[in-house]
Amino acid sequence: MKDVEKKFDMVILGLGKTGISCARFFSGRNQVLALMDSRMHPPGLETAKKNFPGIPIYLGSFDQNILNSARELIVSPGIAVTDPAISMASRAGVSVAGDIEIFCRHVTRPIVAVTGSNGKSTVATLIHRMIEASGRTAKLGGNIGTPALDLLQGPEPEFYVLELSSFQLETTSSLDAAAAVVLNISEDHMDRYANLQEYAIAKFRIYDGTGTLVINLDDRMVAAFSRKSRKNICFTATEPGKNSFGIRELHGDKVIAYGDTVICPIKDIPLQGRHNISNILAALALGTAIGLPMQGMLAGMRDFQGLPHRCQWLKRINDVDWYNDSKGTNVGASCAAIEGLAGDNNLILIAGGDGKGADFSPLSAAAAGRVRAAILIGRDAQRLADVLHAVTAVYFALDMYAAVRLAHEQSRPQDIVLLSPACASLDMFTDYQHRGAVFAEAIERIGHE
Incomplete structure (x- = not known):
């Protein structure tokens, strides 16, 4: 298709x-x-009509003729680029990109890029705090909080910190982060990916470019990505090398270390x-990669x-601690939470929802010896039960309040x-925040009974 036939610069x-x-970003x-x-009533429709009255809006389906008449499609991360209409436009010569790709084409300051199946919001927020505590300026966004292109408004900071999802990285080809990390890889979004x-x-597209690779040596898939041709800073929950x-042992206490240099006790x-x-450890590695002082x-x-x-941590009732990990929307996240918090068979787990086709089997090993009871809710409760029943007592609850009530009844002093x-949460709740809020409300009700 010749350029003269193009009707839109971008759709x-x-x-x-x-x-x-x-x-x-593009309107001016x-x-x-x-x-x-493709929806008739998308969430931003009224905002678009009000703020961009001169831009045509097409709803209800992806019009192939319109897509083919564009020079470039800017695809939101919730839309798969394998959609037949997008694929057909791509084959017709239409460029396909996402908002992170557009951001990378325009940004002039260093990027710190964070992805992973679990922990990316925590690490992105933490490295942002570290930059500011070091007396430097930074803006945080992407898959957390502010959309990336909105970060380009106003004064430029010294660094941009981007949390990036796999969906965003699919449509990104120009990223060259000063420091980048894939925190871990575990099954997630298996309803979108073949395997x-x-x-x-x-x-792993986050590692494209020339910047420093931050490598998690404890994750087999990530560790295998280390590149001798690039600067690497690694982290591990075991003894660190050069x-x-x-983590090292020092006089009976565990301490964070960088090589042979002790940084601080974990208890602090x-x-x-x-x-x-x-x-x-990941945030410290990222900060080191961009030259932040250890004190900051x-x-x-x-x-x-x-x-x-x-x-x-939300509350302690009768010497039982209640924790909200509603953001644990995949198996890897829940395994990490269980292993990170549980002691000897002292944890009562509330789990369930829409598993998005994930393999729940790793939960069995994580729960064994740690989870005394599992209370299951939502669409895939039975699939979870099939995995967990061999290692812990399994109960079912119709809603979150019933699950909290049952957990309260099953708990003992010193339990978690x-x-x-x-x-995922959408089978029962608006989103994971709503699920966590309902959990917290149910705990408050139990605490006042």
């Missing part, structure tokens, strides 16, 4: 938060735009749990209490009750 697909940010740049969504390898390939962060860190220590990084770490819905669903 933006998806009228959610990302799509609206793309329209906002002399680009001929169109907006399109774990395909999912991992999308994640140019690596890790507000975030606890093995998975959170790994997150801290430690100040940022000590002021960081964690994020809501991520192994968040953990909501870590290993599933």
Whole structure:
């Protein structure tokens, strides 16, 4: 198709938060735009009509003629680039990109890029805090909080910190981060990817470019990605080698170390749990890669209490601690939460929801000897029960309040009750935040009874 036949410079697909940010970015740049969504009532429709009255909006399906008449499609991360209409437009010569790709084409300051199946919001937020505690300026966004293109408004910071999902990385080809990390790889979004390898390939796109690779030596797939041709800074929950962060024993206490250099005792860190220590090691490695002073990084770490819905301590009732890990939407996240918090058979797990086709079998090993009872809710409760019944007592609950009530009845002093669903939330809740809020409300009701 010849350029003279093109009707639009760009067609933006998806009228959610990302799509609206793309329209906002391009609307004043002399680009001929169109907006399109397969839904009749997408969440950003009224905003688009109000703020971009001159941009045509197409709803209800992806119009192939419109797509083919664009020079480039800007695809929101919730839309698979394998959609038949997008694939056909691509074969017709239409370029396909996402908002992160557009961001990378325009950004002029260093990027710190974070992805992984689990922990990426915590690590992105923590490295952002470390940068600011070091007296430097940074903006945080991407898959967390502010859409990436909105970060380009206003004064430029010294660094941009981007949390990136596999969906965003699929449509990104120009990323050259100063420092990048894949925290871990475990099954997630198996309703979108054919297998774990395909999912991992999308994640590893974050390592494209020339910057420093931060490598998790404890994750087999990530560790295999180390490159001799690039600068590598590694981290591990075991003894660190040269140019690596890790954990050492010193006079009976565990300490964070960089090679042979002791950094700080683990007992002095507000975030606890093995998975959170790994997150801290990753953030320290990223900070080292971009030249932050250790004093500033430690100040940022000590002021960081964690994020809501991520192994968040909520309340103690009758000497039982209740934790909200509603963001644990995949098996890897829930395994990490269980292993990080549980002692000897002292954890009651509330799990379930929409498993998105994931393999739940790793939960069996994580629960064995740690989880005394599992209370299951949601669409895939029976699939979870099939995996867990051999290693722990299994119960079913119709809703979150019933699950909390049952957990309260089953708990003993010194126990931990953990909501870590290993599933998405949309079968019962608006999103994982809503699920966590309902959990917290149910705990309050129990505490007042």
